[in-house]
Amino acid sequence: MKSGDKMRTSWIRKSFRNKLLVIFILLIFIPIGFIYIIYNNVMKSIITTKYSESAKQSVYEAGSNIDFIIDSIADLSDMVVTNRDFIESLKSSSTESHEELNNILRNFCTTNEEVESIYLTTKHNIYNVGASKTYVKQGIDINDIDKTHGELVWFDTIPVKVKILSGEIPKNYFSLGRKIIDLNSLKDMGTIFIDVDETILEDSYKSLITEENSELFICNEKGQIISHPNKEIIGKNIEEKNYAKEVLSAKIDMGSIEFTDDNVEKVCIYSNITSTDWKIVKIVTKEYLYKEITNMQRYMLIGVIIYIVITIIICLFFSSQISKPMVSMRNMMKKAEDGDLHVRINIDRIDELGELGNSFNNMIGKMNEVVDKLVEEERIKKELELETLHAQINPHFLYNTLNTIKWMAKIQGDKSVSNAVTSLIKLLRVSINLGKEMITLEDEVDYVKNYIKIQNLRFNEKVNIIYNIHEDCLNCSIPKLILQPIVENSLIYGIREDEEEEPLEISIKACIEGENLIILVEDNGPGISEEDLEKIFTKEKDVNKFSKVGLNNVNERIKLYCGEEYGIKIGNRSEIGTYVKVTIPRGIMRKPTGDFLVDKEGDESL
Known part of the structure; x- marks a missing residue:
């Protein structure tokens, strides 16, 4: 390879700007040359044919209008006679x-x-x-x-x-x-x-006389002119014209003939008037017929030259402007790749590079937000676990102590104390395993049953609870301890100390709707005031409740584990009482084995 060729090759390889310029020039000239060749060899012929066909159609339509006039006059004569x-x-x-x-x-x-x-x-x-x-x-x-x-x-x-x-x-x-x-x-x-x-x-065809040096008239089968814009020509004959013989003898509805008159190339376009033996004829020079195509070629060539010049200038400018900010962006991206999420690209541009820099900055900002959110969610999760720890007084110690008390009560024959302690032991069994945040709905229902047993001892059997749970739902995974706070809420607002008050009835229903598990807890209590409803989802902590800080905590945990679109909804029933609707993902399920399973409080299992 000669030294000059080596220098040119090195000039292209080492400069990103020069590479862009060469690529831009190739991308400009190759398609333009290809299009120009296609246009000269194909498109011109197509456009010429289409223009001629359009002119034929216009003359044919004018003839159809004249047919309509002739027919209306003929119809009038029929009406008269x-x-x-x-x-x-x-x-x-x-x-x-x-x-x-x-x-x-x-x-x-x-x-x-x-x-x-x-x-x-x-x-x-x-x-x-x-x-x-x-x-x-x-x-x-x-x-x-x-x-x-x-x-x-x-x-x-x-x-x-x-x-x-x-x-x-x-x-x-x-x-x-x-x-x-x-x-x-x-x-x-x-x-x-x-x-x-x-x-x-004349009114039917004069709108077609738009070309310079064009002529349009109507003649009969002998060539005598019936209608013409120049009234002095009416009555003259066209038999001596170059096109006359072929036009007058033509049997087709419309057509065109190319001929030369006084060294001028012309086109004769004609159409039959079917109601009579007349013909409508239009003569136009080829120069005018192809005038628009020639002008189009000229304007296209001028436009292409201007486009090439402007494009080369723009390519030179932008190729020099692109390289510098790209180096800066590369350095900032390298820092981000190394773990520095506080870098920002400072590019004062409004073009694509500026948008790319802004997108990079937005991406880094969103990554920081995601990291902060994950840290905050983990912190909240740990706080909830600590609150659970605070709500328990050494569960293992209590579990062992209560188990001893249960057997002492059985030995002494006190069944009420034994049953209460047994239920409390089962409650503590769920609380002992803090590392297991998800349990089955079946285990959660067992937990509620034991909780109700204890509360019935406290309130003298004033609570009746009915379970209407589809068997498909029993093996669904749910966050631990979400039903007990809801049942507790029904007891707080629904139970009354009055001896004559009717027992509080609580209904727990569960079914699958699409990809979601729906749990509905209803009671026949007096309902909840609007003021209390507004306070339920506040973030104030209530250490007096056995559950994880009440209904607000349940709602927060569901959203934390399942997503913001899930949670609980609370309201008063239309007749009497309160309802709480829980929506969570269906999770893991076992295959259905039957219809709805109905269970009254007091049974040992679902």
Whole structure:
């Protein structure tokens, strides 16, 4: 490799800025060159074809509009010759019938905007309503109608003069003529002519005359011009034109012909008017037809050159601006990788690099928040465990002492004391294992049963508790000691010292709803005041309660172990009493073996 090549290679390799510049230039020129080649070889042909098809369609639609006008005039003639009053008036020779014919014709003339005048001839009379013509150029051959049996005959446009007030104005009329045949006797009763202003046809196609040096007109099958924006050309013939023979002999509905006229390339676009033998023809130069495509190429080339120049300048600027902040960002990220979560990237930019720096700073900030949150949650968890420790007075010592008292009571025959101490021992059994924060719902229910046994001794059997727990729920894992504080809350607000007061009834229900375990505890007590409901979830500690600082502690522990979307909801029932709804994840379950399991307080197991 030559020394010059080595220097150029080294120049590209060592500079990140130069690498970006080379890549940017390649990414600019390769697609632009590819697109330009495709456009010249393919797109120009496609666009030219589409433009020609669009022009054909426009001419065809103009022809369809003219068809609609021709058909409406034909329909008018049908209405006239089939009108019963009109036929009866023709048959009559009275003066009243003459007046009636004039009125009928005048009514048809005034109700159709396209019709200028209606001219009726019979064996004995001539009737004319509408425009009053003072001059008519010879051009209508009545013999064309005499050969028919009531069919429509269209007559080419001829110049006329129409009387307006005290003067005359020139106009061009094309006409529809037909015999009037009595359908009953099939006798010839006369001839009717309906005159229409040629400008009606011009209005249908003049919106297509938008190109310079273009021409648009209507001609008949012989090439005679029926309608043209230049009225002096009406009546002339196009037989000598280069395109005339092919257009006049064409059998298709629409088409186009390329031809040369006085060394100018042109395109003739034509369409048939199906109601007659007329054709609508548009002549446009190729130069104008392809004018927009040529302009598009020119503008595209200018745009590409401007785009390349601006892009190269921008690439030079940004390639020099990118390298310096990237080095700074790399150093800060390296420190974060080494464990320094207090680093921050100071980049005073509003572009992508600035956004990247801000995103990095936000990520580090959120990582700090997550770490702080985890530390705080662990601290709260330890505090809850300490509170449990404080709530217990050496559980192992109490467990052994109470077990001795239980056997002493059994030996002396005191069953009440023995049962109470047995229940208390079972309560302490759950409290002894502090390291096990999750227990099954079945164990939690056993704990509540033993708690109720002790409370019934205290309140003289004033508490009835009903368990309605689906068997699927018994093996679900839940945080330890969440039901006892809720039952205790029912006792605090629901039990009364009055001897005549009805026993407090507590219902514990559990079922699975989707992925959640729902536990509902209800009682028939007097309910809880709104003031007390508001204080339940305060964070004030109540060391007088046996549970982990009451219902607020239960709610906090559920959220800590399960997530913020879980917890408890407390309210008064619609009739009487209170309800507490506990929502936690369903956890580990055993397969269902039956329907709901109903158990009354006092049974030894679920």
